Structure formats: C-alpha cells, structure tokens
Amino acid sequence: MKPIRIGLLGCGTVGGGVVKLLRRHAAMLSARLGTRLELAGVADRSLTPDRALGLTSDLITRDAAALVARPDIDVVVELFGGIEPARSLILKAFETGKDVVTANKALLSQHGDRIFKAAARRGRFIGLEASVGGGVPIIRTLREALVGDRQRAVYGIVNGTCNYILSTMAESGADFADVLAHAQRSGLAEADPTLDIDGHDAAHKLSLLVTLAFGVLLKPNQVHTEGISRITLQDIAYAREFGFTVKLLAIAKNEDGTIEARVHPTMVPSRHPLASVSGAYNAIYIQGEALGSTMYLGLGAGEMPTATAVVADIVEIARMRLAGATEASDHALGYPYSALKAARIKPMERVACQYYLRFMAEDKPGVLGRIASVLGRYRISIASMIQQERAPQVPVVMRTHEAREHDLMVALTEIRRRKFVTAAPVFIRIEEQL
Amino acid sequence: MKPIRIGLLGCGTVGGGVVKLLRRHAAMLSARLGTRLELAGVADRSLTPDRALGLTSDLITRDAAALVARPDIDVVVELFGGIEPARSLILKAFETGKDVVTANKALLSQHGDRIFKAAARRGRFIGLEASVGGGVPIIRTLREALVGDRQRAVYGIVNGTCNYILSTMAESGADFADVLAHAQRSGLAEADPTLDIDGHDAAHKLSLLVTLAFGVLLKPNQVHTEGISRITLQDIAYAREFGFTVKLLAIAKNEDGTIEARVHPTMVPSRHPLASVSGAYNAIYIQGEALGSTMYLGLGAGEMPTATAVVADIVEIARMRLAGATEASDHALGYPYSALKAARIKPMERVACQYYLRFMAEDKPGVLGRIASVLGRYRISIASMIQQERAPQVPVVMRTHEAREHDLMVALTEIRRRKFVTAAPVFIRIEEQL
Numbered sequence: 001m002k003p004i005r006i007g008l009l010g011c012g013t014v015g016g017g018v019v020k021l022l023r024r025h026a027a028m029l030s031a032r033l034g035t036r037l038e039l040a041g042v043a044d045r046s047l048t049p050d051r052a053l054g055l056t057s058d059l060i061t062r063d064a065a066a067l068v069a070r071p072d073i074d075v076v077v078e079l080f081g082g083i084e085p086a087r088s089l090i091l092k093a094f095e096t097g098k099d100v101v102t103a104n105k106a107l108l109s110q111h112g113d114r115i116f117k118a119a120a121r122r123g124r125f126i127g128l129e130a131s132v133g134g135g136v137p138i139i140r141t142l143r144e145a146l147v148g149d150r151q152r153a154v155y156g157i158v159n160g161t162c163n164y165i166l167s168t169m170a171e172s173g174a175d176f177a178d179v180l181a182h183a184q185r186s187g188l189a190e191a192d193p194t195l196d197i198d199g200h201d202a203a204h205k206l207s208l209l210v211t212l213a214f215g216v217l218l219k220p221n222q223v224h225t226e227g228i229s230r231i232t233l234q235d236i237a238y239a240r241e242f243g244f245t246v247k248l249l250a251i252a253k254n255e256d257g258t259i260e261a262r263v264h265p266t267m268v269p270s271r272h273p274l275a276s277v278s279g280a281y282n283a284i285y286i287q288g289e290a291l292g293s294t295m296y297l298g299l300g301a302g303e304m305p306t307a308t309a310v311v312a313d314i315v316e317i318a319r320m321r322l323a324g325a326t327e328a329s330d331h332a333l334g335y336p337y338s339a340l341k342a343a344r345i346k347p348m349e350r351v352a353c354q355y356y357l358r359f360m361a362e363d364k365p366g367v368l369g370r371i372a373s374v375l376g377r378y379r380i381s382i383a384s385m386i387q388q389e390r391a392p393q394v395p396v397v398m399r400t401h402e403a404r405e406h407d408l409m410v411a412l413t414e415i416r417r418r419k420f421v422t423a424a425p426v427f428i429r430i431e432e433q434l
Numbered sequence: 435m436k437p438i439r440i441g442l443l444g445c446g447t448v449g450g451g452v453v454k455l456l457r458r459h460a461a462m463l464s465a466r467l468g469t470r471l472e473l474a475g476v477a478d479r480s481l482t483p484d485r486a487l488g489l490t491s492d493l494i495t496r497d498a499a500a501l502v503a504r505p506d507i508d509v510v511v512e513l514f515g516g517i518e519p520a521r522s523l524i525l526k527a528f529e530t531g532k533d534v535v536t537a538n539k540a541l542l543s544q545h546g547d548r549i550f551k552a553a554a555r556r557g558r559f560i561g562l563e564a565s566v567g568g569g570v571p572i573i574r575t576l577r578e579a580l581v582g583d584r585q586r587a588v589y590g591i592v593n594g595t596c597n598y599i600l601s602t603m604a605e606s607g608a609d610f611a612d613v614l615a616h617a618q619r620s621g622l623a624e625a626d627p628t629l630d631i632d633g634h635d636a637a638h639k640l641s642l643l644v645t646l647a648f649g650v651l652l653k654p655n656q657v658h659t660e661g662i663s664r665i666t667l668q669d670i671a672y673a674r675e676f677g678f679t680v681k682l683l684a685i686a687k688n689e690d691g692t693i694e695a696r697v698h699p700t701m702v703p704s705r706h707p708l709a710s711v712s713g714a715y716n717a718i719y720i721q722g723e724a725l726g727s728t729m730y731l732g733l734g735a736g737e738m739p740t741a742t743a744v745v746a747d748i749v750e751i752a753r754m755r756l757a758g759a760t761e762a763s764d765h766a767l768g769y770p771y772s773a774l775k776a777a778r779i780k781p782m783e784r785v786a787c788q789y790y791l792r793f794m795a796e797d798k799p800g801v802l803g804r805i806a807s808v809l810g811r812y813r814i815s816i817a818s819m820i821q822q823e824r825a826p827q828v829p830v831v832m833r834t835h836e837a838r839e840h841d842l843m844v845a846l847t848e849i850r851r852r853k854f855v856t857a858a859p860v861f862i863r864i865e866e867q868l
Contacts, residue, residue, distance in 0.1 A: 021582050021583070021724060022582075028584065029581075029582065031649070031769055031773045032769050032770075032773070034764075034773075135725040135726065135728060137575055137728075140574070140578060140579055141571055141579075144571075144574060145563070145571030145742075145746050146571075147463075147745070147749045148455050148459060148463065148741075148746055148749060149455070149459070149742050150459065215465070271710070276710060288742070290741065290742050291569040291732065291733065291739050291742045292569065292732070292733050292738075293732065293733075294571075294732035295729075295730075295731040295732070296728070296729075297707060297728060297729040297730075297731070298725065298727065298729070299725065299726050299728075304724035304726075305725050305726060307582075307724065308579075308580065308583050308722070308724050308725045309579070311582025312579050312580070312582055314582075315581045315582060316578060319763045319765055320757060320759070320763075323757075323759035323760070323761060323762060323763040324758070324759055324761065325757035325758055325759045326757070326758040327757065327758065329754075329756050329757040330468075331466070331753060335465055336465075336466075336468055339466070
C-alpha cells in the first residue's frame with residue numbers, strides 16, 4: 001500500500017520527539033497500519049542533518065511554504081508555534097488537500113475560526129490532541145469516548161509549570177519565588193514564565209476544552225483568568241488545616257447552556273483525585289450527566305509525551321485515508337464547525353463559590369465581629385474559622401458558604417478600607433462539590 | 435443525509451441505557467454527525483413496548499437472527515452477553531455488511547479469534563469499548579491515543595465489585611463476608627459473585643488489554659488468576675502499617691516480547707493514584723516507554739457508564755460510514771488481526787515480586803530465626819518486619835525484597851510443615867515500582 005507521507009514544520013523539542021518516535025517505532029506503526037508512515041520533509045531554519053535520526057540533508061528545507069505545497073505529502077505537522085506563519089501554512093495545507101496535525105493551542109484558541117472553517121470547507125481533518133494536556137488524550141476522549149453524553153463540568157490541571165510550583169511549595173515549604181527560580185534553572189519553567197504562571201496558557205487550553213465538552217465556541221479572553229503568583233505558603237498551610245489542597249484549576253461548567261469558564265488558584269478537598277496530582281503532571285476531571293465522573297492523568301508537556309499525541313493524530317489521519325474515506329468527517333472539535341455557536345457566558349460577578357478568606361488585622365477586641373458583619377451585609381456567611389494566637393497583627397482566616405463573586409468583591413473592598421485591617425484581604429475560591 | 439440505523443440485541447440494563455441515551459441526546463448526536471442515529475429494531479425475549487423510551491411494538495422482535503439479517507441496518511449492538519447466540523449473530527452481522535458494537539468481554543476474550551478474523555475478512559468494524567472498564571475509555575485510548583508508543587506495563591482496577599469490597603473493608607472495618615453480603619443486597623455484587631470475586635472477570639478484561647497494549651493474543655486461561663476471598667482485615671491493617679493499600683489488580687508487563695499477565699490481590703503504595711481509587715470505580719494505569727505514566731479513572735460498570743461506551747462506538751462507526759470509508763480499517767484491536775501473534779508468556783513460577791508474608795506461629799524463642807533461615811535458603815530476603823505483642827500465637831509479619839515466585843512457593847510449603855507454624859502462611863504480592 002502507498003505510504004502516508006508527512007511534512008514536518010518545526011523540528012525543535014516536540015518535532016524531534018516526533019522524528020524519534022516515527023523512526024524508533026517504524027516497524028510497529030507499519031504493522032498497525034499495513035503501510036509505512038514516511039517523513040517526507042522537514043522545514044526548520046536551523047536544523048542540521050542527523051544520521052541517527054535519519055534526517056538526511058535532502059529531507060531538510062528552509063522553505064516551509066514549498067514543503068506544504070508539495071503534492072506528495074498527505075499530512076502536515078505544524079510545530080512552529082505562534083500565530084504566523086503557522087496559520088497561513090495550515091490554511092495552505094488544507095487548500096492543497098493535506099490533513100493537519102498541530103500542537104498550537106495559542107493559534108487554535110485565538111484564531112481557530114478561520115482554521116476550522118477552512119478544514120471543513122476542504123473536507124480535511126485537523127488533529128489537535130497535542131494542544132491540551134500533552135500526553136493526556138483529553139481531546140479525543142471528549143470528541144469520541146464521551147460523545148454520547150452531555151458534560152456538566154470540566155476541571156483541569158492543565159499547566160504543568162503551575163502544578164509543579166504549587167505542589168513543590170506544599171511539599172518542600174519553599175516559597176513561590178524560590179520554587180519558580182528552581183523550576184527555571186531545571187527547565188520546568190520558561191525564562192519568561194508569564195504565560196504559564198499568570199494562567200493564560202491554561203485559559204487557551206480551557207477555551208478548547210469548552211468547545212469539545214460543550215459544543216460552543218469560546219475565546220481565551222472570555223475566560224476569567226488569575227495566576228498563581230499571589231499564593232503564599234501561609235495560605236497553603238491554612239488550606240491544609242481546612243482539608244484542602246491549592247491547585248491552579250481551569251474550570252468550566254455548563255448550566256442549561258450558560259457557560260462558566262475560569263482559571264484561578266482553587267482549593268480542592270485533599271482527598272479528591274485532583275489533589276494528589278503532583279509535579280508536572282496534568283489531569284482533567286470531567287463530570288458527565290450519564291457517565292458520572294472520569295479523570296485522565298498524565299504528563300502534560302515535554303518532548304515525548306507531546307510527540308506521542310502528535311503521532312496519535314497522524315495515525316488517525318492515516319487510518320481514515322487508508323479506509324478510503326473520501327474526505328475527513330468534520331469532527332475535530334466533536335461537532336461540525338458550522339454547528340458550533342458562540343458560548344453564552346455567565347459573567348464572573350454572577351458566579352457563586354465558596355471562598356477561603358484571610359484578613360490581616362490588628363489584634364483588638366471586636367475585629368472579627370466587624371469583619372463578619374460586613375460580610376453578612378453582603379449575604380456572605382462564615383462556614384468555619386481558624387483561631388490564631390495573639391500578636392500585634394493576627395490573621396483572621398475563614399471559609400465561607402457559597403456566595404456571589406460580586407458580593408464578595410464589594411465586601412472585601414469595604415473591609416479593606418477599615419483602619420484595623422492592615423493588608424489587602426486574600427481570597428481563594430473553593431471547589432468542594434467536585 | 436441517510437440516517438445510521440441500529441439493530442439492538444438485548445434490552446436489559448445496558449441496552450435500556452443505550453435506548454435512553456440515543457433518545458435523550460438525539461438532537462446533540464444529530465448535530466455532531468449531521469445525520470440521525472435511528473433505532474431500527476430491538477431483539478429481546480421479554481421486552482414490552484415503552485412509549486417513554488420510544489419502544490413501539492413494531493420495533494420489538496424476538497427474532498434476533500432476522501433483525502441481524504435486515505438490509506436496512508448499519509450497526510448491530512450485541513448486548514445479549516454469553517457465548518451463544520451472541521457469537522453466531524455477530525458473525526452473521528459481518529456477513530451481511532454490518533458493523534458491530536459489543537460489551538461481551540467473555541465472548542471476545544475466549545472466542546475472539548473467529549470474530550476478529552471475520553470482521554477483518556469482511557472489512558467490518560467491531561467496537562468493544564464497553565467490554566473493559568465500563569465508562570473508562572481505555573480501549574480507544576490504547577488503540578488510538580497511545581498508538582505511537584510502546585507500552586511497558588498495564589495495571590488495572592477493572593472489577594468494580596472487588597474494588598468496592600476491598601475499599602469498603604479498609605474504610606469500614608467490616609470483614610469480607612459482611613461486605614460481600616451488603617454488596618449483594620445493594621446490587622453491587624451478583625447473586626452468584628464467583629466470576630467477579632475469583633478474579634475471572636478481571637482476567638477476561640486483562641486478556642483484551644494485553645492485546646491492545648502489546649499487540650499479542652492471550653487467552654484468559656493464560657492469565658494467572660487469584661481472587662479476593664482470602665483477604666482479611668488483619669492483612670489490610672498490616673498493609674497500611676507498611677504504607678500499602680490492597681487492591682485486586684490486573685497486571686500485564688512486556689519485557690522484550692515476553693508477557694507477564696496476572697490477576698491477584700496486590701499491595702500498592704498508599705500514595706499511588708491507584709490506591710485512592712475507591713468504591714465501584716475502575717482505573718487503568720499504563721506505563722509507556724515514551725509517554726511515561728498515564729491513568730484513566732471512572733465508573734467501571736452500570737447502566738449509563740456502559741451505555742456511554744456503546745454509544746461512543748456507534749458514533750465512531752457512523753463517522754466512518756459518513757466519511758465514505760468503503761470499509762472499516764482493521765484496527766479494533768490496534769493492529770490488523772492478521773498481524774497479531776500468540777503471546778509468549780512468562781510462566782508464573784518465573785515471575786519476580788516483592789511479597790507481604792504473614793505466618794501464625796507459636797510464641798517461642800527462635801521462631802523468627804527459623805522462618806528467616808528457610809526463606810534465606812530460597813534466596814528470599816526480608817526487607818522489614820512488624821513486631822507483635824506476645825501471645826500464645828503470634829503473627830509474624832514481614833515484607834520481602836524481590837524474590838522468585840517459585841522460590842517463595844517452595845519456601846512457604848516447607849515452612850508450613852514446621853510444627854511451630856499453626857496456620858497456612860499468607861502471602862500478598864507487592865507492586866512498589868509502579
């Protein structure tokens with residue numbers, strides 16, 4: 001049978017992993033498919049031939065556009081990252097009859113409309129497993145395994161850097177800055193870690209998960225996004241006293257078609273499976289109407305986990321082509337692109353949560369009462385408290401019953417203005433019923 | 435577009451769930467596929483019409499063979515269970531151009547050869563997601579997501595009844611017989627629970643997982659199988675002291691093409707994600723060469739979880755047909771059936787494990803030394819011990835370093851013969867490096 005021929009755009013960490021897997025497992029992949037997966041060309045600005053990887057000089061080019069246009073190529077694997085030229089090259093690939101595999105979550109979440117529409121119009125497929133969760137097969141699980149169920153909620157630990165930092169803080173007692181510095185030295189965090197620690201990478205991924213889980217379109221800027229840099233050891237310790245673990249969660253809920261989508265530090269019960277996901281692991285926990293809860297756990301990034309996801313998409317495309325499919329069914333997002341509508345968003349002010357609160361206050365009689373009375377005025381009731389030893393300034397630490405985000409923000413602003421409060425109040429949202 | 439028409443064989447618990455899902459989510463499924471999934475007929479001996487479910491009398495028949503032969507049907511969903519007539523009906527379905535979905539793990543694991551061969555010969559697909567792990571999408575994950583990696587090991591909690599019994603024993607302190615009786619009353623265990631608690635159901639599932647993970651064929655009777663009925667509260671408590679939790683694990687390892695496959699009570703580190711899988715949940719933990727460890731968690735049985743898996747397979751078949759695939763690619767097991775070879779099995783005697791051991795012995799000086807010296811003679815060294823208070827009969831409890839199964843069995847037989855030993859020694863295998 002004719003081999004399936006691959007054009008690779010970008011041969012950095014993940015691209016190198018793809019080349020290794022295709023080479024190392026060539027016999028297994030041929031046995032699985034009944035034909036070979038053949039690397040037909042690699043576009044990369046700085047790649048040099050590598051005999052061990054089978055990267056001969058005739059395979060390497062700097063002209064990505066020419067590679068994409070080649071008629072002998074079946075699948076284009078886009079691993080350049082960034083918006084351009086990735087977007088144009090992907091569109092070009094569809095125009096010339098190729099299917100595409102990409103790990104480019106920034107591109108897909110921000111500019112997916114043109115790409116998915118073009119794929120549908122040309123009857124081509126776009127595999128995006130590698131864009132969320134690295135080696136955790138969450139895209140195809142939502143698109144295929146959970147296809148007959150209605151999802152209620154998605155809770156994802158989808159940023160390995162943040163999870164590494166938070167779980168290391170909790171385990172080692174080192175503070176945020178120290179753990180971040182260590183993560184940067186050991187390659188677990190970028191030199192500029194902003195996209196990760198501010199939650200934006202997780203928001204990109206959540207917007208894709210929302211589409212796959214709920215069948216609606218959502219832009220990352222519609223996700224309420226907070227990062228982890230304000231998380232202190234003190235709050236992690238209080239969380240533990242309350243029986244909680246702090247995680248950066250990407251949360252999406254669907255309530256009769258209205259979508260709640262937010263990324264922020266979250267306290268989850270320490271006995272919940274998500275709480276024990278540590279280090280650079282990712283996990284996605286899904287609540288379905290019929291299926292109940294399922295969870296998917298694995299390494300969320302790195303050369304080989306991400307490369308495994310890319311190869312899975314290549315194999316899927318190969319199988320469709322080998323089965324004689326005249327065009328790919330338009331299901332990269334679980335629905336035909338034309339069936340997707342813009343999400344109806346629940347504004348953050350209307351979201352209801354339980355909260356962990358910490359106030360730093362002068363140790364005077366009546367302080368707690370005055371805090372509680374402001375909270376009460378805004379319909380926020382206290383579920384439990386941690387009493388502190390006496391000192392000139394004491395932390396007043398509590399968890400609340402469910403309250404409206406809007407009410408909480410107004411109450412905190414009001415409390416902050418009081419003279420006996422010596423620092424900005426700290427709040428962390430709690431998800432207990434997951 | 436033409437609807438995809440389904441013939442359902444068996445409308446018990448899972449079949450009823452399938453009918454409900456197809457009806458409840460008809461609009462969503464149509465939006466996903468661009469065409470309807472239509473229930474064309476139901477074969478069941480005792481079904482009566484049910485308007486709420488849309489089961490009108492013209493849909494219901496007792497003649498399963500006639501239903502399977504109908505030319506207007508695209509997909510046959512076999513939920514009769516058992517060997518016959520399920521097997522003949524599935525073969526008939528392939529002959530007449532249908533694809534098949536089944537949850538029948540007993541049939542597939544024991545008589546899969548004829549079925550998979552027939553599917554391949556006729557270019558038809560057989561979806562078996564529902565046969566292992568209920569709502570946990572482990573079949574398609576192995577078949578698709580992990581397709582570019584080589585799996586090293588599979589550790590599965592794949593029998594919900596056993597997991598419920600063991601985790602309830604550990605949490606409530608009730609003994610095996612009481613928890614089993616309670617599980618039977620509440621429908622979590624069958625009236626005749628033998629297939630579950632003796633480990634045979636797990637062995638059926640493991641034989642399918644071995645094929646999907648390692649690309650080799652294995653019969654359930656090639657799986658070393660032990661059940662959970664000998665697990666006592668005492669051993670669960672000692673396990674906890676050693677930092678372990680007792681689970682019925684289905685374990686398969688691939689060492690350069692030699693397969694180790696066994697189902698037995700196993701101690702796993704209490705901090706491992708598998709240890710926290712409680713109640714009727716299932717989880718499959720997979721170690722891949724490139725991907726590292728991933729875990730898949732969810733409800734392993736029941737009406738709706740299993741029905742969700744069935745519908746996922748129906749949708750997959752529908753997508754293949756709608757994409758114009760002339761025949762299904764032969765990948766139900768991750769490989770074309772013809773590429774699968776019989777597994778080369780590592781005999782249980784040659785398997786090496788760590789062991790938990792408990793001896794009941796008279797409390798005399800030198801007893802421990804005499805036990806240790808027999809163990810030592812068979813190259814079994816003690817890693818740690820739990821000292822007991824003095825009593826006429828004392829438990830001598832220890833964990834060993836890695837030892838050969840054969841050596842352990844001979845040593846235990848020899849120790850049993852000693853006069854100071856008052857009961858058959860207890861052993862439970864430990865998996866620590868997972």
